[in-house]
């Protein structure tokens with residue numbers, strides 16, 4: 001902040017001039033009178049922005065009366081001319097004549113600071129402060145120390161020094177400005193900036209930087225929240241792999257090499273597109289998505305016969321015609337790269353989006369059943385689709401469907417628990433994505449026809465404590481953006 005530095009210099013200079021007047025001898029000798037006049041001439045020349053001529057005057061003063069004030073004045077003139085290295089010699093002479101004089105030390109430290117040599121400035125200031133606790137420029141010395149530590153990115157020390165400066169000189173607005181300016185310049189200084197910026201804004205609401213500081217405070221709050229959020233996500237991911245799509249969606253080892261990496265990536269991408277509040281609880285609960293060559297490849301002794309007719313499928317169809325399948329008893333969702341189409345020809349799944357969401361729906365249905373038992377709800381069920389609430393909603397929707405429409409929605413009107421389960425799985429996607437289906441499509445009509453069932457699913461979701469936890473976390477995260 002060059003303009004602030006300059007104003008500091010000007011201020012220092014005025015202090016010096018006041019000091020010099022204060023030390024005028026009571027009875028002036030002729031040398032002293034001449035020295036005084038030359039000194040005043042130098043002051044006037046400096047004011048007239050003629051520093052070189054002022055220097056000439058002061059060199060004459062030195063011959064007559066070599067006191068520390070004159071050496072200091074010379075040092076300050078070099079500083080004003082930005083000839084910082086040349087300032088050291090006269091400042092050192094001033095310091096030699098008056099080592100307790102704080103303004104000399106403050107000026108020399110300022111030179112080091114401006115030469116981007118904070119180490120020497122800090123050494124000089126600390127040496128002085130160890131010896132002297134008071135002095136006209138003690139606040140300035142602390143403040144220079146604050147700026148030098150900031151230059152070294154040692155922001156805790158910087159803040160301490162600035163605070164000491166304000167203790168020594170509470171009226172120095174420049175210290176406030178320098179402090180907030182320096183501490184706002186680096187993310188590493190965020191804690192220090194946050195501890196002083198609100199006070200600054202209270203004191204200087206109309207400062208030219210006030211708007212910027214306000215925005216920065218908000219940004220830091222946001223980034224802190226984001227960091228908390230990310231830290232937690234990382235911790236969760238490390239502890240339970242809960243944040244890891246790659247661990248959720250896997251190719252079981254026995255199918256290695258038989259599933260294309262591209263297809264696996266597409267399925268994982270699909271899960272990435274689904275809110276974590278949906279799939280993370282399932283993952284934590286133990287579900288895994290198996291990406292396999294064909295659905296039946298992943299069948300075990302615990303599963304049904306691959307040659308059986310899957311429910312809701314046409315006569316003659318087998319599980320070889322199924323592209324994706326939920327196996328709640330194994331906590332497995334199978335997504336196949338290939339399946340047989342209606343003509344019995346092998347097809348590759350192009351877009352696993354719908355299948356993925358549907359099978360996740362089955363898993364979530366079963367998960368809500370698990371929660372009903374775990375949370376000891378008054379009604380316990382194997383799947384939410386079998387609960388009294390959902391059944392009532394389903395019935396009220398289903399009974400309005402008549403005639404030809406019963407054929408259209410036959411998949412959801414299957415007898416037993418199948419109809420309710422399939423409806424739950426299909427409506428599930430509408431919990432987060434109303435854009436997913438084409439307007440007027442079968443899924444879209446299903447949504448409209450089974451509006452009570454959909455409402456019931458929305459309500460069921462709030463049974464999930466993990467969902468609530470994640471939702472709150474995400475909500476607070478999202479709020480930071482607004």
Ligand SMILES: [Zn+2]
Pocket residue numbers: 358362422425
């Ligand atoms: Zn299904």
